[in-house]
Amino acid sequence: MSIRARLALAFALLLGLSLALAALALGRLDDLTTKSREMVDRQAQRALLAQQANRHAQAAAIGLLSLLQTPRREDRVPLYAAMDAELAASDRGVRALGEGAADSGEQAMMARVADIRQRYGELFQTTVETLEIEGQAPARAHFMARTGKLLNTLLFETDALEAGIQARLQSGLDDMRTVAAEARHAVMLGALAALALGAVLAWIIGRGIVVPLREAVGLAGAIAGGDYRAAVPCCRKDELGELLRSLDSMRDSIASREERLARVAYVDLLTGLPNRAHLMEQVAKQAPQDTCALAILDIRRFAPINHALGHAVGDRLLTELGARLRHHLADGNEVARLWGDKFAVLFTATDRAGVQSRLDDLLERLRQPLAIDGQRLDVDASVGVALFPADASDAASLMRRASLALDAAKGCQCGYAFATDIGAEPAPEQLSLIGEMREALAADQFVLHYQPKLDLASRRVAGAEALIRWRHPQRGMVPPAHFIPFAERTGFIREITPWALRRAVADAAAWQTAGLNIVVAVNLSARDLLNRELVAEVGHLLATSGLDPRRLCLEITESALMDDPDLALHHLHELAALGLKLSIDDYGTGQASLAYVKTLPVHELKVDRAFVAGVDSTPRNAAILRSTLLLCRELGLSVVAEGAETAAEIDWLRANDCDLVQGYAVARPMPEADFRTWVAAHAEARAVVA
């Protein structure tokens, strides 16, 4: 029953009871009033009758006395009529009293009065007859001896009768009072019963409201505390039942929304795999319990596939690979998608040998060709592995170490690399530098120094390499080796390279305006070459600065081409199409052969310092350089010998027809203003020599 119906019923019950009580009380009151009025009326009437009978009897007696004292008969005759009337009235009174006698006691009394009255009448008659026949004296004697005495008795009896009637009236009134008290009692009892009933109803209704409300409060508390299992009483049909059911459905909606949120927060929506946040939690849970290994997989050539076949195919590829990884992973191990084309696998309870065998197996399965939209795709992955607790003490550093290992794996093209093999993490000092880099860029703490590239044949300054320096307010001039590798790892290089490009192009444009014919060279890192916006940025810079594209050279290392050769090559072609120069830096330190370099749209080769050092005195270096120079000439590439520190090395290089030289023997890298002074001084010296 609804609360409203219950309350209405309770109030109706109480109201009905109160009305019944009031009606009962009024009824009893009416009854009492009527009865008492009737009784008082009747008894008063009877008392009056008794009084009248008495008075008339007395009046008749007085009439008789005056008759006895009236000597003449003619004077007595008119008195007889008055006496008779009094006697008749007294008789009527006595008769009426006799008829209205209430009980046997009163009837007996009335019978005695009537009897006395009868006898008094007879004696009265006898007295009158004696008066008329025998004269006044005998009549007076008869009156005194008999009639008068009986009259006294009669008067006494009627007085007693009246007193009895009065007493009866009093007792009747007392009875009425008793009845009224009883009625009052009954009404009070009724009121008390109504009060008790009201209290019981209030308790029942209150309980019916309070108990479910408490349940609702408990349920709301449980929901607030994240407990969605508490049972909801569902049998109530009233408004509170409705409230509980609403709470129940609210709880279900919250639970499902929370589940959806958790899904979004912990699941990668593309592949349906756990995401990075979930994996990190798993690692944090797993690591303290047992040994484990975290492997980060980077899908090779994913970017060109995405680029060439479209994002829909790229997404399908990632989904398929995710499913494949999950399918081939043993129970207890976990796979997640971190971002882009990077997946991670958490191997539990394992050591290096265990991971190695599981990874070999996993990579073999991963490398099976995939068919998407009728296209056969060959996939492969580079993997970086970090072991707990050997490489890291917590989840975050395990992830960091695995990422560093992945960088190494990509560089060496060897499938996978272990963090243990690539040395320790950057020192805290270097880590803090990484943190400061962003502020440094905003505070203009980076500068470019220029190192001349000398044309060996003409001894002219043909170019200059822009080399970045960090003018650190506390540490002084920080060399690029201390921060560029970390900028590359953290992605901050994406901000440094555009800055260096802007600065170098602006300086070169100023040189161009000043009539200096110098090619400025800017270093690109591996990540830059995979940056889709780079080509557009360089094109925009050239267009806005007015710099002749032939006066800009971009130096790239071989490793930049290894990570994603197709995309890198694509960008190289686009850059070459802008009309600028491309140079292969540090040639000889990596795997690239000249046969490979030949396929690239590059114009220049910078032979690494390792081969230039002591070239005049080291036959092995001399042999390598000589053959490289020969081949480059065949391929139409100009050669820069890097790091020449002695005049003897320069002489050897000139003698062997090397095109350009860059090294301390010519000049050290210097600030732009110094560089211009240096160039001017060099030109003068050259003119003097010439």
Ligand code: C2E
């Ligand atoms: P790199 O591109 O091979 O630059 C040449 C490095 O050799 C420079 O070091 C230069 O100072 C040094 N060098 C030149 N001549 C000699 C010599 O005769 N003897 C010796 N021992 N060294 C010589 P630096 O300036 O410390 O730069 C180191 C590397 O940092 C550069 O190697 C380049 O890979 C990178 N780097 C410098 N500036 C930038 C930049 O703006 N962007 C990027 N991505 N990398 C940069």
Ligand code: MG
């Ligand atoms: Mg360079």
Ligand code: MG
């Ligand atoms: Mg170099």
